[in-house]
Amino acid sequence: MITIEHLKKTFKKNKVEAVKDVSLEVHNGEIFALLGPNGAGKTTTMRMLSTLLNPTSGKITYDGKDINEDMLAIRRRIAFLTNEIRLDGQFTPDELANYYGRLYEMSEEQIKKNKQELFDYFGITEFAKRRYETFSTGMKQKTSLAICLLHDPDTIIFDEPTNGLDILTQRLIEKYVVRLKEEGKCIILSTHILDLVSRLADRVGVIVDGRSVYCGNVSDMAASQNVETIDEAFVKLYEENHVEQNIITKK
């Protein structure tokens, strides 16, 4: 389980308060969708969750353990996949899997087993000896996903995992995300596609202007805002909280 308490991030360079106050809770065996407009602070929050960035203040715990207590142990348990993350193009998926598996101190047997399973699922096996740089966007994304899941993490953080992919690849990834959830993994998913949220997510957190403004079940989101759909709930949450921000600015 991940607990985020009053998370704040101010970038020293330009003094931008990317995250002002985010508090969330994500349970094992659920898909948690993180929603928010562009520039709301979703990516910064996810970067802090994945240990890439240090929070200015606030607390992140994984099963009660503070993220700063043993960062390397936390990293062994998590996987972070975004569109920004790429793999070394000169290597084949096979070589990359061996390299990252060894970095995560997996046994050769374990690497072989997990690699086979993931490559088979994502249809990489026949391309396993081809250089990553020669792949199409979809194949690259599938390979990145397979490599980042190789060490069997119990927390998976996805930032727009299906962006720019064809519908078949999207479905394949979605199916795998559901499978991970069924295995009891904790999944955090950041996306703009609300349809994807209503189909996959169990719970949802909404961030507007760096603040968490909603955290609850997907099924309750619309009702909590007295609207029909989660699209409308999201827009309402955004307008209410963003208006407030505008008033502060005007004052």
Add this chain to the structure above:
Amino acid sequence: MHGLRLIFQHEIAKIFKDKSLIFGFFVLPVLSLMITVGISMIRPTTTQAEEYCMYFYGLNLDRINIGELDEKQIYVVSITEDPAQFMQSEQFHKYDVLVDFSDLHNVNIYYHEEDTVSSYLKSSADSFVREIYSELFRGRHPEVTFRTVAIEDLNKKEADNRLIAMLLPYMLILPLTANISNFAADTIAGEKQRGTFYQALLSPITPLSLIMGKIWSVSLISLFSSGIYIGLDVLGSKICEANGWEDLFGFAGIHVTTAEFLLILLYAVLLCYLFSNLGIFISLFCKNANQAQIAQLPVTLACTMAAMLAMFRFGTSPMLHYLIPVYNICIVFQDVLHARVQLANMAMVAISLFVMSVLLLILTLASYRSEKVTE
């Protein structure tokens, strides 16, 4: 150590899989070799002397022609320059001889033993000098000794290594800084540009393993690459020597013992390690490989200038010079090649390089998690 070894192996493999880097590795040195040999082939050789000279120091004589050998005139010429310095100059040809009259009771005749013309001139000079003494003392027998000294025996090492000692710092530092700048820029800034750096940041390895793995791989590859350059220059020199062309860089005449070679290698490794630390540190703050290469340009220029300054250094240097980064390495190389190594200076240079490298590593580790790096 596990993470460090993996990062190191991965970085080395990455470089060898990159065809553009392989081009820089082998094709450019081969081109450089072809250019070196080509220039040597078309340059008029300076081994062809127009005349032969017997130089006299300590006697004031007019320039006189004393005969002819192989259709070339032999002249007697007085010099005022110190004999040791004169023999180092280009004016003193390998066919020539020098008679030193600075001590009238001990006359030394310097010649090049391996050259038949010089040996012949030495015999002529010996007879000539004895004739002069006989004229001067008219039958009396002054206490005087005539000694012939082969120049190679006098200081063969210095003579052999003169050119290479002047050029080696430049020839070693130039490819080294260029290679490190290239590899270090590609290592972190290039990875950020390609989006592969984050995967390494997310891995469960310590910052020390990650950074050291990268520094060591950049050091090794740069040293290897510079070794190819120098190796091919040695080959070029040998080709030139075998064909009678001018040995442009003087590598063919290099004269070092195994211990001296190892000493040069040790300092090259230390220098490489320092540059790699600096390269990685700069690369850490750049967003792409181009930016990192531009940021490293002042370092490359400063190193080239230090090497060039060392080229025109003669004799020994004060102790303080051994504390100037890069320049100190250049003068250490020269000291080794001129066999005038002083332990205190050598130790000071080694320690200063190591300390600077460690300080840079600490700075790199401290900056590793900064927002500027991970943003």
